[in-house]
Amino acid sequence: MSLLAVHDLAVARGGLRAVEGVSFSLAPGQALILRGPNGIGKTTLLRTVAGLQPPVAGRIELAEDAVAYAAHADGLKGALSVTENLRFWAAVFGGGDIGPALAAMDLTHLADRPAAALSAGQKRRLGLARLLVTRRPLWVLDEPTVSLDAESVARFGTAIRAHLGQGGAALMATHIDLGLAEARVLDLAGYRAKAGQQVRPAGFNEAFA
Template sequence: MILQVENLTVQRGGVAVLAGVSFALDAGQAVFLRGPNGIGKTTLLRTLAGLQPAVTGAISGAHWPEGIAYASHADGVKPTLTVAENLRFWARVFGTVEIDAALDQMNLRDLKQRPAHTLSAGQKRRLGLARMLVTGRPIWVMDEPTISLDRDSTALFAQAVQNHLRGGGAAVIATHIDLGFDAQTLELAPFKAAPMSDADFDEAFL
């Protein structure tokens, strides 16, 4: 397995939000995380990306955690750099050099000399997603990646993910929309952690 999640409990602000989460991905597979706002999608993604520890359970896999590339709600764009400079910066961070494919796949070639601060919200989002293409990492973990994207740009992104999967990669994507390709769907509502009772708190703080 490229990524295996077993009986995972994750917390936000010291309080468990999801418990018992389990799924597995092999090369070429993706999973869509679904659930209402506040259910814990971002918390789960941050835990998968190694940015915070799990409360219980295990995450494993052939490329975890070194093989993870994480895209949050923020675009990760440096406003004073051009589009091409932003991608070269991230390529160097991840030890790669090729940016042309990312420019083409996210329709950024005509914008490559534009400073990032002059881009529209959708163009910045495309640049932020193009960053994933230059990481060289096999596992993409993405939080609502289509925010600010129009229909055509969403289609570009979906095609880029499919190309990644065909190349042997995997993806975990929190999204409310249909991206138009086959993937596992993991509804997170059944994994909502039970609310804490008074017995869960130290009486000194009551």
């Protein structure tokens, strides 16, 4: 049984196709790492899988409300404390105790600190801790270790392995070794779309081009 199945997917950025013909699947316990040169379309593909933009072609099969997405923005409210931020996201996603998430990302001692007073690395750890309170099976991650030191990278790697061990899956773009020995790698360089393939959305009127 797959948590995610992608069939002959094409995605676009800025009105032009980025990659096309991409197919893969993820079963419980599996991780897939996207690789490729800057600008190839890794972020665009992740956003498409997460439901933030439509595909140009192909189809994506996954259960409704299966995805927890973490991108470059940490999604924090600066005026709220670490605890309040996590409780907010736990409530949104129907999660429960935030204690394990605080401990997993070494935030327990910062629980009462406003998010605005955190360092860049601490904010990143709090942003990633949100994943642990969503209880969603598929983590879609775009360079999740930005701003993290080596110790925090190791902590997050442990969190991902625990997620996979509990039957979750992870799709990510990263060049950092997270200790995922069994993770598959998909190089998007082989799926680069032909140059100049413009994409016109349904109902596009050339008069307004």
